[in-house]
Amino acid sequence: MTDIFISYSRRDRDFVKSLHQTFIKLGRDVWVDWEDIPLTADWKQEIFTGIEGTDNFLFILSPDSIKSQYCGEELEYAIKNHKRLIPVVYREVNPQDVHPTLAALNWIFIRNEDDFYSNFHTLLDAIDTDLDHVRTHTRLLKRAIEWHSKKYDPCFLLRGTDLKAALKWLTQSQEQQPSPTSLHKQYIIKSNEAESKRHKRTVTAISFGMSITTILTVLSFGLYQRAEELRLQAEKENLFALSKTSEALFVSEQRFDALVEAIRAGMKLKESTWAIKDTQVQNLIITELQQAIFWVMESNQLEGHIDSVQAVAWSPDGELIATASEDRTTKIWHRNGTLVATLQGHKGTIWAVDWSLDGKLIATASDDNTVKIWNRKGQLITTLKGHKAPVYAVVFSRNNIIATGGQDKTVKLWNSEGKLLRTLQGQNSEVWWLTWTADGKSLATAGNDKLVRVWDLSNPKVLKPIFTLAGHTKEVNAVSFSPDGKILASASADKTVKLWNVAGKKPILLHTLFGHTEQVYAISFAPNGKTIATGSFDNTAKIWKIDGTLVRTLKGHKSEVYGVAWSPDSKMLVTGSFDSSVKIWHLDKTLPKVLSGHEDAVSAISFSPDGHTIASASWDKTVKMWQSDGKLISTFKGHTGFVRRVSFSPDGKIIATTSSDNLVKLWNREGKELKTLVGHEDVVNSLAWSPDGKILASASNDKTVKIWDVSGNKHSVLQTITAHKAAVLDVAFSPDGKSLVTASADKLIKHWTLTGKLLATFTGHTDVVNSVTFSPDGQLIVSSSDDKTVRIWQINGKLLRTMIGHSDRVWDAIFSPQQKSTLPVAKNHSLIIASASIDRTVKLWQLDGTELVTLKGHKDGVISLSFSPDGKMLASGGLDNNIILWNLQQVGTLDKLLVKGCRWIEDYLKNNPNLEKSDRQLCESVQS
Template identity: 45%
Template structure:
């Protein structure tokens, strides 16, 4: 394999000779055609082979190379093989003369006057990016071509560890350049099918031998057992591969493919008769499916375009979707992803497509300088020769009577539906990339490559120029309520402005230029699409809500469905993806706080948030803020009647509040940070634990009842037993102490010391029946004990310290939180049921709602996640399969290879 194939014009041979010598001195091999072999079939084949066997293509940009037919053939061959192309600029050229796929690729400057050595080092760095993946791409492609050329001979398929390695590469390469080709996928897929078929044949062979030898008694019985063992082993191996593949896809942000892979594994497991004998595999598959079901956003994918998809638009009734592509076509789809019609008529790439607000028309804008108008069913009405140059954007007025077109010629033109020119807006000194009407139709905004946005009256009077972006402004959008303007730029930011043009917020987070910004129908959310392959969702204050990943290349366009529940995205990867924006199974609250506590009726969640306590509704609304502490709050707890909230703070106090925010009492007495506080079950007392190594008992009116001493280090958590007769305290000293609380005044005496962990114990919890005590430790384990201190179970599985443990209110399960960023759910016999993945930092706190259907967890980033655990029982896998099938139902119906995962009604 060579580092690169160099494509160049022979008129630039002297420069390429210098370049090759630099590679030679760096001990790098490159493929260069020096001789100018006659253009024969053998020569052509040699060129193709050179491209196939090279990890990259270096294209030397010059006027001669971009005009060369042979260089064009070489580029097309490299693109067909998904080779990574590294353009280097030797001589200036007109960008429009370059191959379309190369115009948007970063170029390394080798022009005269630049530092050759510095540029060459930049080229080597580009070559070495994802070097192993690129080498594997080439190696597997060569093997796949050999398999193809030799009639798909099964002896040339992959097997064993080489097959496993190739499958891992295929998973990870979905998000990295160079992307796998269709031949890669087919070759690796056929290899897996062949390996599975061979395993099944082995099983069948044993079974046939079993049938022939049924009269051989013990021999036959032994063969029967062996055949069953082989069958189970083959299924187990297949499920492990599928689970690993799903995990790898999930980690690489390919969450929808991860869902499909885990669904297939789960259905196989569901149908297996040996499932009860392998709880670990059951947990592994359940975890893979659960994380996909919880965190997937994509629900469908529309395939059919043969080139990049530039724009996407929902019809006003939400039942149809139109997509515009560089393949010169518009496609009209049903909401479920089935293709209705392909609209042909443009002579060049289609930049934009838009439904009219009344739903009766579709407008499309093209590089050919025309705006085409179509009926809602795809019949062509007429074509407007709108501009002499590329048209980047087209938009309807709110009453559907005016069409605005934005062009490379620096103008916005307004047209009637019949194609009559109404007005021409001039003022920008560069191409106009986007145009938008205000909600009342009285204003327009235009976004330009000159880094500005201009506001206009409908009559064409220029009102104002918005400045502030540091790059081309690629998109502008008015909010539906008429209050805001959003702009997006190649400077990687989006900005929010008042309707008068005052800048309010700058939205940062994208790693590359932003192509489009658009408001949701209710004006409460925005979506941005970027070159960085992601879509980001924001609230109207500019807070990032979610990042949608799954496209394998830059995302050009986005559009909300009329109900605001679905987002469509158009991408350079030739697909349209549909995303459901609200998943009922999980809710994320960024920067909300830590130590969540549910009110007894489940209608409030109290969270420690810096020096305050904040109250939230479970649907995500911030209701109140309780302020008064002088330092960070560490723990909060509701009283049993839900009327009082206790908070423990670094300021060495405990405060009591009404749920309406009125401060009732401040409890002073600790001589260090107060880490933990909890009410007794009857609400008459509360306990606090501190860095000072003590536990204190208080009455709600602030009276100190008793100080419990005995720990040798700070007390990290306190918990009352369900009957209120015992208090447990967990400490940095590696012990849990049980305190007997006698009499009406609740005086405490040390009852028991539980020891057995190898490090600090950060959490302790009683089972709802009071018979089991669970402890969580920095030694990465959770232990279950009797109230007499006898060890029952040690739960192992976390990969870092375990911060928290709590029982579900029904006592059937317990949840643990760890610095490894996961939450795990267990049965009381120590079986791991499922792992909840989703936090981006160590998980420190947990709290179940009183009905046990919701679990709140918070992490070191102060992100709270609410997990719907309504179906946490022995039928969990069945519930997850049904949920996953319902989520992906449209995709499974319109993509025949996946139909067998679920039945047509979405059930398993």
């Protein structure tokens, strides 16, 4: 492996030699090709091997390198393998001519006019950033490629400590750059699956050995005990392996598979009488199971094709799904995953499939220049012959007119008996996709000339398109009319989707949808006309509103998504992929709501007293108001620094905020600024309302707490408490309003009267205390700290217990608002505590310190929390700029989660033909 691979134009050889020599003097290992010869196949592979084995890919930007075919191939291979790219400008280039991936990065300038050594050190800093992560990326990639080249020989899989380290790297690297490749994920997951099977064999062998021992009674009691210890250890390792497999699958976006593995781990846990009492094992498995159930949308996998699935179509009655494949077959499936029929007869790839409006006929278009018509049972009715080249598109109109198009640049119209009715003139390009309006009067075509053509077929004398839509910069792969025929959606190789109003005399471009990172290959309007589905070469499908808002991204396919189709009720989507799989997604499933809109970290969240409104504060200097269903209401602007805290007054009429601009502001619910409280000399970190709403306390980096009279129009300081020897990070009123507690960077918590009398000092935390708050009855206090712990105290300062479980700083910890929790998982319906950490998780705890569950969903540290007034909802805000609304009624015990999970995969277990008997029986013992 090498530290650096340099890609450059031979015209920049002298500069690269100078750069190379400087690297060598510093002991850096550099791969650079000095040969000035055409690339042979062997030499190209040598270069690609060099790219695979390097930690950093340096691209020397110059007018010649960005035009070089060889440099372009090297760059594309580096991008494919997720190498860290570092662009170095040697000669000025036009940014518009640079590859988009490079153009989006920070450039390092080492031109003749630049200070070489100063900028070279900047380059070194870039190379050395996250060095361990990058080296692990390279090392694992090399091993994964070797495994792949050896035809997936299990001898090359990871084991033992190497596997544990790889699993940890994979689960922690999703938001780091360079990110893991799909081969990384596949390699690590397969290694872990193999390890799980080894542990299972070990358990079986030990158990068998023990049985023989018992029968023959030849072993001593001490040896028996040792054997039992080994068996239990093997069982425990197996449970951990299953859990880690689920976690690895989840972070790799294989959420359905993650759920299956989590259920498998849960069932093993129930079978192990000792393990059910091991809280570490139990929490780990419940967390993975809860995570998968929260976020999974894929409900079934239809497996049977042996090559890429090019198209999918749902029958009008919603009962059947047709899938067309490069394996030259079309398959008909029941919606529960049962294979109904396999249609064989085509002699080439089947590119398209469609159902007639009455659901009695199926049409398939193929590379063999034909279209075949089949009945619902899969019997061939007729073959349409007339195209002189591969047929790429076929679609039924409402009156069973069949439109076909293909490589021969023609569009042909047929009746269902196979008679050719018309050939449309004026296409002038290959036809890749066709779509009818619901009334069957208009037809849209798309192809490789970047244009969309709309034909009015209500007038048989019109043989040319009435509209030609120009706007895409590359080929148009697919088009779809809205159910009312007023909007046409087009998907293109330029990575965009365009929505056109075609209801008038002149088409109007309504929206351009950006979001896919590769070409968009498939598109379909939902039957309800409210949403659109797209499939892309970026391995995802996306759901959009017709106003262009991205609703959801569906991840799970391991390769390009070629086909998307809606169920008639618009609640489900089926997708087909180059990976030969077909997936069914339940789009009506209730997921935790993710509120996106802030441009920086969400530092605080507050529910209104009635629970109908949520206020959020952000480092982007704004406050946002949201409806409880996630709809953005308004944005408050006024602070000139980070907004650190936001809180509704007890009557819900006023919102108070604090900021790094040293100010406290009061607002009405409409966003009008009512008052600015000036007095602090440094950042104001926190605030708290008294229960009657007449007093406000604020905590600051100036080491003080100020108590303000905010009743009427007074807004005056009642008391200034010099509270700590370092920044005061949080303040909270007691429920009776007679005292308050403060948390500080000096590692202490203090309890005060409102006049500033110190009642107690709480010692125990070993690092900065970030948050502090009272329990609803005022008898307990919970705190969180940079020491990674959550602690519960009596109000006299006595430490009751310390909760250890987070792996990084804990920024917030709060009590649920009710004495009797409604959380299903809470034992005896007792009060619970939620904590938020930089480790990207939210944890729920019992008062006795028992960890109940870990909530995963944020892509960066979690720094703020708020319960809804009824305790049924928890909002968390993170460094990922998002708010997640967790429905705590969906949090469950192991038994309840297994019931939910097994219900979700019921069709898959029952009907998937590739499952082993033991897998098919996975949920047999679960009582629904």
